Amino acid sequence: MTIDLHRLALDAIDAAADELDLGTWLRAMLHQPERSLAVQVPFIGDDGSIRVVPGYRIAHSTARGPAKGGTRFHPDVTPEEVAGLATLMSVKTAVMDLPLGGGKGGVTVDPKAMSELELESLTRSYARAIATNIGPDTDVPAPDVNTSERHMDWMADEYARVVGAPAPAVVTGKSLAAGGSLGRDTATAAGCRAVIAASARRLGLRSDARVVIQGFGNAGAHLAQLLAADGLRIVGLSDSRGAIHDPAGLDVAAVAATKAAHGSVIHHDAEHVSTTDLLALDCEILVPAALEGAIDAAEADAVRARLIAEAANGPCTPAADAILAERGVTTIPDVLASAGGVTVSCFEWEQNRRGERWTADAVASRLEVRMARALDDVWQVAEARRLPLRTAATVLGVDRIATALEARAGLGADELAS
Numbered sequence: 001m002t003i004d005l006h007r008l009a010l011d012a013i014d015a016a017a018d019e020l021d022l023g024t025w026l027r028a029m030l031h032q033p034e035r036s037l038a039v040q041v042p043f044i045g046d047d048g049s050i051r052v053v054p055g056y057r058i059a060h061s062t063a064r065g066p067a068k069g070g071t072r073f074h075p076d077v078t079p080e081e082v083a084g085l086a087t088l089m090s091v092k093t094a095v096m097d098l099p100l101g102g103g104k105g106g107v108t109v110d111p112k113a114m115s116e117l118e119l120e121s122l123t124r125s126y127a128r129a130i131a132t133n134i135g136p137d138t139d140v141p142a143p144d145v146n147t148s149e150r151h152m153d154w155m156a157d158e159y160a161r162v163v164g165a166p167a168p169a170v171v172t173g174k175s176l177a178a179g180g181s182l183g184r185d186t187a188t189a190a191g192c193r194a195v196i197a198a199s200a201r202r203l204g205l206r207s208d209a210r211v212v213i214q215g216f217g218n219a220g221a222h223l224a225q226l227l228a229a230d231g232l233r234i235v236g237l238s239d240s241r242g243a244i245h246d247p248a249g250l251d252v253a254a255v256a257a258t259k260a261a262h263g264s265v266i267h268h269d270a271e272h273v274s275t276t277d278l279l280a281l282d283c284e285i286l287v288p289a290a291l292e293g294a295i296d297a298a299e300a301d302a303v304r305a306r307l308i309a310e311a312a313n314g315p316c317t318p319a320a321d322a323i324l325a326e327r328g329v330t331t332i333p334d335v336l337a338s339a340g341g342v343t344v345s346c347f348e349w350e351q352n353r354r355g356e357r358w359t360a361d362a363v364a365s366r367l368e369v370r371m372a373r374a375l376d377d378v379w380q381v382a383e384a385r386r387l388p389l390r391t392a393a394t395v396l397g398v399d400r401i402a403t404a405l406e407a408r409a410g411l412g413a414d415e416l417a418s
């Protein structure tokens with residue numbers, strides 16, 4: 001199901017603002033992006049014609065540091081969606097206590113119908129169009145849906161041409177050769193694994209707990225391999241074509257090899273189940289790592305896991321969330337469980353700014369420390385205020401942004417707040 005991300009983000013912020021009793025000016029600051037840019041993006045088609053598509057770059061908040069967030073190339077991109085995603089990024093970076101704010105960008109285009117040359121022309125044109133609004137100290141884009149390190153390398157190169165000097169810290173998610181960080185490709189999975197391990201200990205789950213993962217892409221496949229290596233049993237896996245189940249535990253490396261060779265997990269030799277039934281399998285830990293809105297009320301009713309870790313963005317609808325909370329299922333929200341990627345993006349930005357190259361081990365251990373600290377922080381707010389983890393995470397993030405805004409406000413802020 002499609003969900004209105006901007007509405008959801010604003011509702012979550014309103015609930016947190018109520019919990020924190022924030023004044024009107026802070027609510028207004030949190031509701032509106034600080035800076036929104038809409039641009040025209042002309043690019044050269046393979047037939048020599050010039051096409052023009054709309055693009056956006058929105059900085060929701062820079063109260064805690066430069067805005068940070070991905071770049072989406074998709075036919076459904078709208079300014080409202082970009083604003084919603086930028087808002088979520090502000091909360092995510094604040095929950096992780098990174099020295100960054102939140103932003104997002106997008107171009108309304110179907111990249112799947114374009115050649116490599118057209119994509120390069122489009123990406124460079126987009127980078128030029130938003131160059132006045134981005135920069136290592138202002139707003140730092142990254143990859144998102146349908147963009148990857150290749151696009152980020154083009155954006156960094158084009159930005160360097162505009163400003164007349166190399167500036168690798170202007171975007172993250174670059175290739176290693178162009179200043180990317182080790183550990184970036186597995187960062188989301190590694191971050192999710194860290195919060196699952198710590199939460200499983202808190203809940204007293206067995207060390208060989210059973211795990212079901214929806215989605216076997218970048219996040220899901222890496223996570224399955226990491227959790228299996230930790231000794232957990234991966235009893236169910238799915239991709240867009242179907243789902244497989246083995247109560248004794250799937251051989252994840254073999255499933256990955258099958259997917260690489262034949263295009264889907266369904267070709268692996270195991271019991272087939274529907275993608276919906278996958279979510280209702282008997283297990284302790286369920287990880288939605290595929291789609292927004294994948295778990296709605298009906299699926300939530302059927303969930304048998306004790307712990308859900310949202311590796312995907314927005315996989316549980318508000319209706320599902322209410323049912324899961326009522327049923328005592330612990331949900332590690334997306335702003336925390338999927339924050340490994342932005343955290344290593346932050347590490348990349350820090351390395352670029354300092355002219356450093358961290359080892360894979362240094363990245364992995366710093367990530368683990370950050371994730372464990374953020375989980376502890378969220379859990380503390382949840383216990384102190386008697387809130388579900390999702391609300392607690394938003395309260396923590398909004399509180400940190402509001403505190404930064406207040407610290408920087410003029411002397412009149414107190415009167416404004418009353």
Ligand code: NAD
Binds near residue numbers: 214217289
């Ligand atoms: P991806 O495209 O690599 O993988 C998505 C997977 O989901 C694929 O295996 C696809 O087949 C599967 N899928 C699609 N429809 C499905 C369905 N109906 N049932 C079961 N599986 C289905 O994407 P990704 O990068 O792994 O991202 C997955 C989610 O994680 C997204 O919500 C994304 O926003 C979020 N996320 C990813 C990162 C990252 O660094 N990759 C960071 C933060 C959040």
